[in-house]
Amino acid sequence: MAYLIMFYILGVRELFLFNIFSVAFYVTLQIIIALGKSGPKFLYLALIEIIIHAAVATHFLGWQPDFAMFFILIIPATFLTYTQRIYIPFIISGVSMGLFLYYKITMDYNAEVKYIFDDNSIIKAIQIMNAVIGVFVMLTGGVSNIFIREYKEFQIVEQRETFRDLASKDPLTHLFNRRAMNEHIRAIRRDCPPRSQYVIGIGDIDNFKRINDTYGHDVGDKVLVYVSNQFINFIPEGGYAARWGGEEFLFVIPNASIEKGVAFTDKIHKMLRSHVFEIDDVEFGVTMTFGVSKGIPVDKIDNVITTADKRLYKGKNNGKNHTEFTD
Structure with missing residues (x-):
């Protein structure tokens, strides 16, 4: 929501429109989680959205606002997210690092981009906002990972207890077999x-x-x-x-x-x-x-x-x- 307001004020039309989609995406994600559906796939979708957001912002605003730092921050976040498919963090991290290198090679610090801000205070404000949101993303990823792992461990223990009961209890009387x-x-x-x-x-x-x-x-x-x-x-x-x-x-x-x-x-x-x-x-x-x-x-x-x-x-x-x- 902060990005939506900021890009509206700055008149960055493409990113304003993109953030309308982002807000709708995260609201939908919150509703799904509130309905009791959770899992690493939703966290990975959020990480992919951040990568796309960083790519679009870097394309239109260049390097100075530091949106490209999200390409690097996303990498540890992908490995913090619990998943049984170990290859997924490598794929997402590879895409993120690839985009970082692509923009690094093809775009220098003073490259001509569609939106250039002469006021240095605007650049500083965007950089600070990106730093704060970047830290928030890392903390959210870490905390989510802890909760998901704890929940998975709880499920495993509960499943083990259920199987133990099935193996040791008479199904009709619930006495030991x-x-x-x-x-x-x-x-x-x-x-x-x-x-x-x-x-x-x-x-x-x-x-x-x-x-x-x-x-x-x-x-x-x-x-x-x-x-x-x-x-x-x-x-x-x-x-x-x-x-x-x-x-x-x-x-x-x-x-x-x-x-x-x-x-x-x-x-x-x-x-x-x-x-x-x-x-x-x-x-x-x-x-x-x-x-x-x-x-x-x-x-x-x-x-x-x-x-x-x-x-x-x-x-x-x-x-x-x-x-x-x-x-």
Whole structure:
């Protein structure tokens, strides 16, 4: 806008018209950015506009007003702008340097140009304005680069977290999947103090096949989600819960006695016994059976899980809807 006013006052018609375009261009750019669309391509468009502006101004006003300095200032700004296409800064910098050399070779300091200002104060004013705007361009390029890089890094971290969740979480219940749970169990076993113990429990929804056959798999999924939420709500701090397979769930609690594991399953039992599922005009309840075992760092994980699994099936054979924690 400053250039638009200045060239209007000085009567430089071509640059006045060009700056009308420039103002419209930057206003449009601001609107696009305000709408949430951003990226290095918009910064590169702005840099290209500056190069063209410098070329047109040098052509009509010559070297004295120092518009040619923008050809040099643009070069570091192009490399400060974040882009995955590394060749773009080289192309823009090459064009800018080429124009600088072209005008340097073909136009001397006192070359005849269309607009010549005899008043030295006008030249000085233009030079000062160009210096201020040049510094502003450099600062804007640097700050924009910082924000874009930070935003890109944030996107990468967020994407990495999303992929990690997809790889480690069951998509229906949002509990850990079997692979991720095995990693957590190994980590707990590895990090446990030598004389400590941990608790592993396996729970199975009673008569789940009948629920699916009677009410459909959509209802079965709702039951799985509700049960999973109870694990998420009640698992003690430091513990982990996973969908072990189908309607089977596994939990592990580090630095805990077997009584703490049983207390956790009792909370699940209590919530399930008090909850009624309503499907159309039909109401039904759900129960679970658990097998719980303890382990110490020297125990093989598979043996601890197998013990919990045997106790689970012992519970199934002994009437279901309770927790078995002894052989």
